[in-house]
Structures are given as structure tokens and as C-alpha cells.
Amino acid sequence: MRLSITLHFERPFIIPYNYPHYLYSFLLNAIRLSDEDVARRVHNNKRDVKFVASRFQPEGRAEKVENGLLVESGAVKLHVASTETALLRALIDGLGRGRERLHVMGKRLLHCELELDETPEHLSGKRFRTLSHVNVYYNNPPNGFKQWDLSPVGQPNSPFKNEPEIWKRLVFENLKSKYLMVYGEPYNGDFDIKVLTKNPKSKRFFIKRDEKTGKPIYTQAWEFDFKMWGEEKLLRVAYDLGLGMRNPHGFGMIEIEKRLR
Structure with missing residues (x-):
């Protein structure tokens, strides 16, 4: 199952070039706001079902600056997928609770929109x-x-x-x-x-x-x-x-x- 998420942050918002730590912390904290047990499984148990995330993608105009991409709109697109519905539910719930509490590089999350992506029927040879x-x-x-x-x-x-x-x-x-x-x-x-x-x-x-x-x-x-x-x-x-x-x-x-x- 895969989610497409549009995140709206305080402006000016910068997508850091070195995004992995910021991205992981943001998603883990969102999950933790909803379900501490699921967040603990994700963070501590390497042999447990996890998730995969895309990099932050700017929505609209973006300009290269010293430490990242400056996104004028403050909006970025993110894709997250997992085989475990409980994890994605916790993420969705946590993002809803996390307005003004979740942040990336000090910029607070203002609101977000989520869509469930259509699952392709066949993958082999594509x-x-x-x-x-x-x-x-x-x-x-x-x-x-x-x-x-x-x-x-x-x-x-x-x-x-x-x-x-x-x-x-x-x-x-x-x-x-x-x-x-x-x-x-x-x-x-x-x-x-x-x-x-x-x-x-x-x-x-x-x-x-x-x-x-x-x-x-x-x-x-x-x-x-x-x-x-x-x-x-x-x-x-x-x-x-x-x-x-x-x-x-x-x-x-x-x-x-x-x-x-």
C-alpha cells in the first residue's frame, strides 16, 4: 500500500541536500504521535516489517541554496509505502495530530493532504x-x-x-x-x-x-x-x-x- 502526501511547511522551507536523517526523524515522530509501539518496532527491531519513503520533492518553484532547495510555496510531495496497514494508519493519524508539532529543520508542518495510490496489477517486465x-x-x-x-x-x-x-x-x-x-x-x-x-x-x-x-x-x-x-x-x-x-x-x-x- 502506498500513500502520496503533500506537506505544507512554514515558509521559507528548505529541502536539505542531506535529507535522510531529517526525513526519517520526521516520519518516525509522526508515527510516534499516534502509536508508540509501532514507532518502537520501526526504530529498534531490524527484523520487523518496515516502510520505504521517497525523497522530498518540491511542489512548484525551487531554488538551489547553500544547504538545500528553497521551496517558495513551502509545499513538498512525499511518497510512503509499506506492507503493514497498521504502520500507515499510525502515520496518517500522526500527521493529523502533528500540525504545528512536527518540523523539518525548524520549520513546522502546517497541514497536509493524503491520497492512496492505485496499486499496479502486474510488475514483472515493467x-x-x-x-x-x-x-x-x-x-x-x-x-x-x-x-x-x-x-x-x-x-x-x-x-x-x-x-x-x-x-x-x-x-x-x-x-x-x-x-x-x-x-x-x-x-x-x-x-x-x-x-x-x-x-x-x-x-x-x-x-x-x-x-x-x-x-x-x-x-x-x-x-x-x-x-x-x-x-x-x-x-x-x-x-x-x-x-x-x-x-x-x-x-x-x-x-x-x-x-x-
Whole structure:
């Protein structure tokens, strides 16, 4: 299930370039206003059903400034999806309660409008695009790296001989783990994904500071068009919970390209 949300903030409103922390905090606080238990599940239990969010998208004119996009109207569009209706209900209720209480970078939420998106009937073989950057990382890769953010088309300095194949395998493994959470049984079918963009755009995001050293931790993620094939139940998991990792922070939301529906 997927929601389209138009958020109206105090002006002038800036969509931060480094949006993941602000986006996650905003959504988690909205859920918490309605249901503390659901918010606790989202934040503390990594092996629980989650949600996926798009990045903030400006409504109307936007201008690049030092730390983000200045949105003249104060209105931004956001998409949120999940397989768990209780989570989305808590989010909807929390947004209603959160007027003047929820904020992003000090700017209060004034009001919002919500719509339930139509669910596509078939996903296999369709052309998709990313609504938020896709992040896939590998802990303890070769050559001594502590963590490596994988590109869907490979990188010149990659520690892997065939980075795109590793990326594809990790995407599939991540989807299978989500499938197990949603349906309570392992996925035994096939899956394939083909990136159609020759040179996907990437972006570096600040995630958090290391608890021991205090040094900033960054991640790299990519945007691209693609097709995927598999059983519809698995592809529905990708549609409702996102591709790759860090989905509640605004990574991995996808949609069928509108011109090709």
C-alpha cells in the first residue's frame, strides 16, 4: 500500500541536500504521535516489517541554496509505502495530530493532504525508475575496506571483480529477507533485474557519526531506470518496501514509469 502526501511547511522551507536523517526523524515522530509501539518496532527491531519513503520533492518553484532547495510555496510531495496497514494508519493519524508539532529543520508542518495510490496489477517486465536513491552496501569486502557501497554498473576502484553481479545478488538477498518477514515463508522462485541507465547518477549522503571516533559516516547511492522479473509476490515486496537498504531513511523507493504504464 502506498500513500502520496503533500506537506505544507512554514515558509521559507528548505529541502536539505542531506535529507535522510531529517526525513526519517520526521516520519518516525509522526508515527510516534499516534502509536508508540509501532514507532518502537520501526526504530529498534531490524527484523520487523518496515516502510520505504521517497525523497522530498518540491511542489512548484525551487531554488538551489547553500544547504538545500528553497521551496517558495513551502509545499513538498512525499511518497510512503509499506506492507503493514497498521504502520500507515499510525502515520496518517500522526500527521493529523502533528500540525504545528512536527518540523523539518525548524520549520513546522502546517497541514497536509493524503491520497492512496492505485496499486499496479502486474510488475514483472515493467520499466521502473527510482523515486529515491538505491543504497546497497557490503560489510567487510575484499582489500581491507570496512564497508563498500556498491554501484549497479560498477566502479573503477571497486574491490570486487564483478561489482554489478554482487550488487544484483545483494538486492535479491535483501528482497528475500523482506519476503520472509512479510509472508512468513522463504522465497524459492527466480528474480532478475536489469539496470537500463548507462551512467546512473550517484550521490553521497551523511548518515551519522561513529559512536567511538565521532567521525562522520557517509554512504553512496544511485538513481536509475530498470526492469525486473520474478514472481509477482516478490516484486510487490520491492514495490511496497523498496530496493536495497536503509529504506525508511528515504532510499530505494521505486515506481513504474508513467509514460510506459
